[in-house]
Amino acid sequence: MNWFRFASPASFFPLAGRLTPWFSAAAAMFAAAGLYLGLFAAPTDAQQGDAYRIIFVHVATAWMSMLIYLVMAFWCAVSLMFNARLAAMMAQALAPTGALFTALALVTGALWGKPTWGTYWAWDARMTSELILLFLYFGYMALRHAIDEPRRADRASALLALVGAVNVPIIYFSVKWWNTLHQGASVSLTSAPTMAAVMLTGMLLMALAAWCYAIAIALTRVRAIILERERHAGWAGEAVLAKAAQ
Amino acid sequence: MTATAAPVGRPAAPGAWHGAGWAVRRDARIALRSKAELGVQLLFYAIVVTLVPLGVGPDPALLRALGPGVLWVAALLASLLALPRLFAMDFADGTLEQMALSPYPLPALISGKIAAHWLATGLPLVVASPLLGLQFGLGADELLVLALGLLLGTPTLSLLGAVGAALTLGLRNGALLALLVLPLYVPVLIFGAGAVGAARTGLGAAAELSLLAAALLAALVGAPFAAAAAVRIAVD
Amino acid sequence: MTATAAPVGRPAAPGAWHGAGWAVRRDARIALRSKAELGVQLLFYAIVVTLVPLGVGPDPALLRALGPGVLWVAALLASLLALPRLFAMDFADGTLEQMALSPYPLPALISGKIAAHWLATGLPLVVASPLLGLQFGLGADELLVLALGLLLGTPTLSLLGAVGAALTLGLRNGALLALLVLPLYVPVLIFGAGAVGAARTGLGAAAELSLLAAALLAALVGAPFAAAAAVRIAVD
Amino acid sequence: MLESKQLAAQRGAATLFSGVDFKLTPGDALVVTGANGSGKTTLLRIAAGLSHAAQGTLSWRGVAVAPLDLVLRAAVLYIGHAAALKDDLTAEENLASLASLHAGKAVSEALRDALALWLLDRQRALPARALSMGQRRRVGLARLSLVPRPLWILDEPAAALDAAGVAMLCDMLGTHLAQGGMAIVATHQDIALSGPTVRGLSLS
């Protein structure tokens, strides 16, 4: 099997269509199991009470927010090195989901912070770097949006994502440094209780659900992008008609 | 023999230094002709820095604590203010495409432009900073660290900013440029302001300053190539 | 009869309001080409506000003191970043001479341009300021005074900036004059930030706010004519 | 209607021209020629009321007019080297905006007709940045049919136009003059504009 066949949008389009339902189903299953563990099976925490149950969505979204940026940067590198259109479209499709997870990590973190720290927002190292990550996502999307010519947008935004990816660790490190310099926002995230096995399992399941969801939604969005951009290429219309005929 | 190292028929790229020198000379000469915009930037810096003592009141301890951060944030914003001018006019009048077509390596030409830009916009801030730092009651060693930090940090700002400016060529928006560039400025801000803070508490700023230097080195190596790639995309 | 008041053969100048409306529509359409642009402008403010704690540290008391000043500096920066678009580009591409030649009164057209500039840079900040102020821990009445002050003050920034921008276009010493205009920003910033400080200490901000309103009125009356005169000189 | 007496223009230490007299009555055209830098653009800008003359007077309908006089502004359509197009606006938006600056709100049918006349139907919704050099000029010239003014002042209108565009331009100029309009045109190319009422003015 020649995998490079799928590097062309025309042949990737149906493949993505076939994969999506599987990932959606997996996401639903993992989420159901994770939610069961997180909301019913896991016992109430001695220190935080039930507030800690936010961890099951918070950690999953926080992990995904960073992971998606890395994956996006990977596709951007591929698109620049091999001048691959599909890779650029993958990056384009991932960005909104990444930004969404970042925003959700911030919101869930803030909602967690109020009961535990007594404030929605503190200039904690992780929260601050997460906020900056959100700005990086928005910058990427805004730059894409501002350029009309899709190929130019591909290349310019890919370059930006790479520059950003090189900077993410530096930003993270510097913000951490800044935080210790200022004696922290009085609370530290690492003081979370050592996790019970059931909690850990629940978090992992939720993270897997987020993975599968992100893949499914990105595949769907990339199909929309392929159709929008290849609308004049002939095969796109055929693909739509073939689908309608089924 | 070195001559055979180059494939037959491929001319060797002419000197990168000459290219950079060309750009520095040209841009410095233009900047010296129209001094107005330089003034705007320095004035902005001064206004921002003067404003804070007026806003937070005359408590010396408070001012001294705020000083480094305010001076650095102001430097960041002032640098941002000057960025649109780095490439936009050259792009509009066709200079940038001539540069891309010249036999000099484009990253070298771009480095020259960045250097000239820093000379015109960053260096004045470095020079003015001790004076403005006095308003916050900073001591001599803090002022020294402040100036040193700006000397190491503002070129990094220009370099990173150049990438953003090149990426937004032909796009109307000054705010977009800020959105792309300011997050990248964060480490410089933290280490720069941190250095002065460390000097104040007597801890010594060597660590922060070396981090600033390292960031500068990294930006020096990477940014001209990234900016050149962005310029190539823009002239296509 | 009013008709005879105009000398025979002299057409009455068409409506100033129409002229201003034309300029507002044109410039606002360019500035807000897409809905995303408004979002970018708001993000710009959010980032500027985020930089401050990174510079001065996360101490809530410090931040609360700095908050109003920071928002005002952000307003100034956004205003300055958009200034080149106000006249320089119109001058370069010939729009400004077409405006001078149109039958609409030039000060009206210019007022429209200034209004559009404010709509694109000042208004978004006024709207977002309560949210941004929260990041600095400002209380409800402070937030109200902050928003009110920005509402009164940012148009003044746009008007003063327009005079400076027009002066730099054509006059031989325009640059110098423009630099003289910039310091006029300072009183606006001081009253604006001072108003919030007064609200915090419970003194009431009526005095500062009326001063801002007075400054706005003066600028509204004077600035369009000054800018129009400078533009006429520039297109000669 | 437009009459100049002893116009002179000075730039720096150099006198570009002096003693320029012309008189345009309805149906007249003045074709200004001359070497590069001889002062054609300068003369046209003075005639349009944009620049001050070093000497001499300009009068419209027998009344002396100062630069940027409202009377002149209401009578003149000036199209110079600069096209006054905004890169971010589409061709149609640009045209609508420019036309309404001089002649109030433009009707959208009239806009389309004007664009079609200059063969820009397919470029209507393109941002000006995407237009070719000639297409930009065509958008500028499309104002001619939207802004009714007795006096056209055109600085090198044929630059960047293809042959069809030049023919179109001559056509419009001919109609304008036939309807009692006036025109001052500076040009390097020979544009086929002839007739008893077309006069030449050559700056040296």
Next chain:
Amino acid sequence: MLESKQLAAQRGAATLFSGVDFKLTPGDALVVTGANGSGKTTLLRIAAGLSHAAQGTLSWRGVAVAPLDLVLRAAVLYIGHAAALKDDLTAEENLASLASLHAGKAVSEALRDALALWLLDRQRALPARALSMGQRRRVGLARLSLVPRPLWILDEPAAALDAAGVAMLCDMLGTHLAQGGMAIVATHQDIALSGPTVRGLSLS
């Protein structure tokens, strides 16, 4: 030396041209004509190595070259619509700067000669903002004699030039070709460039 195979260009959804083949050997000139918006500028930018072609290849001396290839950059002099002049620099400074960007430091006598050739002696010390349209173009064209390059790519070089300027341009082109140079010229005006080695390419 410069050879194109099946070049095609796409802008937005529209294909501007496709299947463009040409071959230039020393002494050859290619005169590109076509209506406004037909893709002349686009083709010239591809040939100069500035833009990517949608399809097709470009080769120089038999070797395929990518956009902005050093080989091409060392062989081409491209003068497009934009003059690359800085308003604040004088004519001479502008010319010196542009020439040295492509051919190392310019000798000051050579600069003066080049300016004199294009009748710009008296404008030498004028800032570019004061120059007339045609004078600006002349400063740009003065590079032709300062930057020795086998392949000239000129986009509407005659625009804004007066008759003497056009004659000068034809002269220079003729000499360049006679010395074994090559040229690609896009133009709307008929420029008197003839000979067995001048070929036309008409884009529709």
Next chain:
Amino acid sequence: MSLAEFFAMGGYGYYVWGAYAACALAIAAEIIAVRARIVAARRDAGDGGPAR
């Protein structure tokens, strides 16, 4: 455990359910938006494509 207790989350119901609801709403909104986008893209490709 009663249903009411479950929803109260030991007094932290507002925060816990707020977090879960935010996630659910955001994900639902994203799914709807992407669905709408691909439907629109399909329609345009079907209409505009030269394959017709």
